[in-house]
Amino acid sequence: MSIGSTPTWDHPRGPAATRILVDLGIEHGLSTTECLSGTGLRLADLARPDTVVEGGQELAIARNLLSRIGDQPGLGVAAGMRYTVGTLGVWGYAMLSSASVREAIRLGVRYAELSFAFIRPILEPSGRDLAVIFDDTDIPADVRGFFVERELAKIAVLTPLAVGAHRGLRVEAAFTGARAAALRARLPGVDLRTGTERHRIVFAAALLDQSLPQADSTTALLLEEQCTRMLEARRARRGVSARVRALILADIDQAPSAADIAVRLHIDERTLRRHLHSEGASFRELVDEVRATLAADLLTLDRLTLTEIARRLGYHDAAGFSRAHRRWTGHAPRSQP
Structure with a gap:
């Protein structure tokens, strides 16, 4: 019998997301030691771009934050808003170099293991529009709200930087109450709908075939090849x-x-x-x-x-x-x- 499925978030990733979590913790009064407790990581590790962080280690840092700060609605949004295109590395630049928004979305989902996400992205046609479902079923319950907040905020903030406007992008969150209010307060200008059946990002049909400002077919090909090599290398160490x-x-x-x-x-x-x-x-x-x-x-x-x-x-x-x-x-x- 072969090894079966493991949590979708259980894949290695770079150190950028852990740096963001540690910075967030420090701003809330935690020490570096408290943030990294139980991970085996040191602050110096997070400064090295070649450091490989296991999903379980990032999960441990999030739990350290929530156990000491509390699972405050909006904390995950605050983490997501700190992301930049540079934070996403080769994966992010490959999407920016894609010919269109549609191609960028497909590439992003195809190489999602190179991201820092704990959600599982699933492409879903929605009439002429295209939606990316944020499947959170594998995320442990005690950190689920935090990580979904982070991913929704990350996409809501970074997509307009790539496309040039919020227009044509809709964020749907199943959150209600305090989490929904926190999203609305921290993401002004975003077409946000809360209390929906699922967490989704919906891209309007008019936006999908829009060319990206930094589109370059040669660069896109080179970066996708690099994404493929990185993904193969990371999977190879997943014994x-x-x-x-x-x-x-x-x-x-x-x-x-x-x-x-x-x-x-x-x-x-x-x-x-x-x-x-x-x-x-x-x-x-x-x-x-x-x-x-x-x-x-x-x-x-x-x-x-x-x-x-x-x-x-x-x-x-x-x-x-x-x-x-x-x-x-x-x-x-x-x-x-």
Whole structure:
């Protein structure tokens, strides 16, 4: 049996989105350590354009923000409004170089794994118009509103920069109440409809065949080829071990077992262990790797007790965590080696 589907957001991405989240956290009074807690990332990593961030790491940063700031309606919009075309890298420039809005949309969806999105974009004809559905079913519930806000705001802000106007673009959000109000307040001038059946961006037929100001067929071809190479390179490093590591990281406080992860991957536990063995890894080694990395971060936070750290890492008590820490490092937590 082959490995089944994994969350659509579980793909590697560049560091730009994590930088935005950290900057947002700092502006709300968080320290860099608090923002990056549990990710194994350092601020210096986010300054390197070649850093590869796993989806689970970005997810952890978002959870750090929401746990400390609160899931405030409009926080995701604030993150989305910080994006620029440069933030999107080659993927963004490839879309800008496309011949028309229609081609840019198709290219964007085709290479969506190169973006920082947690939603899954789906093209849907809507009469003569063209809609991109923002499928959020794979996003964990505790961060779903935040990430959907971010993606809607990102598209609403960047599309007019590429096309030259808001005209012909409609944003539909299933949000009601405070989230809907936050979107309306922060996106003036956008044709925004809330309380709809689904989250969608709708491009009017008159806009679809409009030429883009920076359209260049030669440049577009070169950039699409580069997108293809980047996508292939990132997929090549997505072995079973990487998928398992990301799933462990996402639910580490629940202490997921090999059987739990196998269910998430739609395979049986024996097949999972065989795949890991073929890659020179074991499930216990991956759990230890994730826990040891997170522990190194959490132990720098003096406000957390050993019991609290143990609980965050999926241990029943501090004693179990201390024994594991001695096994990893040779010394007790918070003692000098």
